[in-house]
Amino acid sequence: MNIKTIKSIVRFLFWLGVVFNIMSCLGVDRTSKKADSKTVTTYPSDVIPFMDKWKILLGNGTRSEDLVNFDKKDFFYVENDGKADWVIYKTPNAGVTSKNSSNTRTELHQKEYWTPEQGGKLTGTLKVKHVSTTGDATIASSYCVVIGQIHSDEGHENEPLKIYYKKFPGHKKGSVFWNYEINTKGNNIGRFDYSTAVWGYDFSVVGSNPADYPIEPENGIELGEEFSYEINVYKGVMYLTFTSKNHKTIKFTKSLIQSEFATKADIPEQVLKVYANREKGGGVEREMAYAGELNYFKQGAYNQANAKSTKSEVYGGDIIKQYAYGSYAEVWFKEGNLGPGTPPSN
Numbered sequence: 001m002n003i004k005t006i007k008s009i010v011r012f013l014f015w016l017g018v019v020f021n022i023m024s025c026l027g028v029d030r031t032s033k034k035a036d037s038k039t040v041t042t043y044p045s046d047v048i049p050f051m052d053k054w055k056i057l058l059g060n061g062t063r064s065e066d067l068v069n070f071d072k073k074d075f076f077y078v079e080n081d082g083k084a085d086w087v088i089y090k091t092p093n094a095g096v097t098s099k100n101s102s103n104t105r106t107e108l109h110q111k112e113y114w115t116p117e118q119g120g121k122l123t124g125t126l127k128v129k130h131v132s133t134t135g136d137a138t139i140a141s142s143y144c145v146v147i148g149q150i151h152s153d154e155g156h157e158n159e160p161l162k163i164y165y166k167k168f169p170g171h172k173k174g175s176v177f178w179n180y181e182i183n184t185k186g187n188n189i190g191r192f193d194y195s196t197a198v199w200g201y202d203f204s205v206v207g208s209n210p211a212d213y214p215i216e217p218e219n220g221i222e223l224g225e226e227f228s229y230e231i232n233v234y235k236g237v238m239y240l241t242f243t244s245k246n247h248k249t250i251k252f253t254k255s256l257i258q259s260e261f262a263t264k265a266d267i268p269e270q271v272l273k274v275y276a277n278r279e280k281g282g283g284v285e286r287e288m289a290y291a292g293e294l295n296y297f298k299q300g301a302y303n304q305a306n307a308k309s310t311k312s313e314v315y316g317g318d319i320i321k322q323y324a325y326g327s328y329a330e331v332w333f334k335e336g337n338l339g340p341g342t343p344p345s346n
Contacts (some may be wrong), residue, residue, distance in 0.1 A: 042078045043069045044087040050338045054108040059303070060319065061096025065111075074323070075106045079332070085128075086332040089301035092322040094314035100157070102308055107300035110338065111324050113153055116160075116256035116290050119233040119341025122297040124148060126333045128165040128174070128227045132305035133326035134313040137207025140274060142310040143168055145329035148229060148304035150238075154293040156188040160256050161238065163219070163229060164304075165331075166204065168213040173220030175200025176227065178240065180254060182261050182285035183293070190283015193270050194261070199227075200244045200252050204270050210311070219247065234341035236291065253344075257291035269275035297338065 005303025009221060015196050044067065045051035051067035058075040070079045077088050114120045135142030143166050150161040158181045167174025173277060177200070179193040179198040200217035203293030219225060227244035236257035242250045260284055305327070307313035315321035322328050 004246060008282075039116065042085055043071050044076060044078055045069060045209065046267055047078055047085045047087050048336045051108075052334060053111055053338050054299075055178045056106070056108050056300075057098060058106045059091030059095040059104040060285050067108075074319075075236065076264065078151055081332075082095050083129070084334050086331065086334045088249075088332055090323075090328060091179060091301050091303045091314045092314070092319045093134075093303060093305040093327040094317045094322065095319060103303055105300065108304050109298055110296040113294040113296050114233075114238045115292055115294060116233055116238075117292070118321050119234045119235065120295075120297065121337070121339050121341050122148065122228045122299065124299055125225050125228040125335040126220075126228065126318070126331055128167075128240070128329075128331050129224060129328070130328060130330040131167055131174070132310075132329065133169050134311075135305055135313040135329065136210040137168065138210055140203050140206055141304040142206075142312065143174075144304035146168070146304060147299070147330060147331055148183070148231065149232065149298035149302070150295050151298055152290060152293050152295050154181065156184055156191065158188070158191060160239075160290050160295065162193075162302075163233065166201075166203075166214070167220075168207075169292070169305040171215065171216040171220075173217055173222050175202070175205075175217055176221050176242065177202045177252060178252070179203055182283065183284040184283045185262075187209055187250065188283075189280050192267075192275055192281040192283065195274075196266055199244070201264070202270070204274050211324045228335075232341055232344060233295075233342060237344075239344045242315070248265045257290055259285040259287050259289045261285040261333050262287045269334055299333070299336065301329045301331040305325050305329070311332075 033228045055065040057063050064070055078085050089106045091104045091106040097104055129145050131145050144164050148163040151159050162179045164177050176198040178193050179195045181193045184191045205214050230241040233237040237255045238256050240252040241308055303327035307314045314329050
């Protein structure tokens with residue numbers, strides 16, 4: 001073998017070594033990138049740590065009592081809007097409902113119970129992203145979603161508080177209001193809700209016919225606009241605070257242990273109007289209201305649209321079609337706290 005051949009072999013082996021080293025490096029890089037690209041799931045319990053204090057019912061009927069590291073695609077999950085992580089509560093107009101309701105929900109249910117005298121506090125920072133785009137405009141619960149509740153677990157199991165968001169089709173701004181349902185004295189067929197506006201209209205403002213909408217509220221809340229609420233029950237009295245960057249802070253006080261609706265003369269004009277042509281709504285409340293009854297908080301998206309009462313479109317119950325064509329409610333929460341009631345601040 002001559003010198004020239006030996007030099008050629010050496011050069012070949014040198015460059016072969018260089019190529020091998022490059023390929024090895026590329027292999028390491030690929031492994032690194034593969035490891036770096038692993039998807040890490042962010043659960044609702046990572047965003048709002050109080051999930052261990054709740055159980056949940058989803059719009060497809062799924063239930064869970066352990067919400068730590070739990071989510072459900074298309075119903076209860078996390079998204080980032082570029083600024084923060086949000087817990088998404090989404091539910092169709094028609095799905096699987098609880099035993100005592102015609103409305104679907106993806107909603108938390110507090111595990112611990114308390115009486116008004118013992119008290120409790122719930123807060124939430126949220127934005128409503130969607131409400132049903134179909135329904136009968138003359139029905140008060142059309143185009144609505146309930147975003148927070150106090151629910152009784154005894155007696156008639158009525159609701160001393162429901163916080164609503166409602167937006168009529170074609171409007172840019174919607175309304176935030178809260179309803180108090182009486183703890184009816186005697187037969188519960190006489191139960192009624194009394195509604196109070198926060199921003200925009202209260203529950204009683206409806207259209208003059210199924211396809212007619214009232215004027216858009218000037219001080220309403222838009223879809224996607226962030227706001228917060230605090231429900232503080234302390235020594236039998238409910239203190240409500242609503243805050244928003246673009247709106248005046250609004251506060252309310254309501255006793256849960258002494259009724260304002262204990263006689264027929266106490267029934268407000270609003271109630272007489274809303275329930276004028278309905279079977280229920282003619283009753284009065286027991287004098288002690290919800291005193292001594294066990295209650296619990298709820299939070300999420302309790303969709304008020306359904307085919308029966310609001311004449312909302314449900315596409316035969318097909319959830320995929322409902323999501324595609326606007327027959328659903330969707331609410332995003334980024335903060336919340338749950339704990340004991342505290343002395344009210346001025």
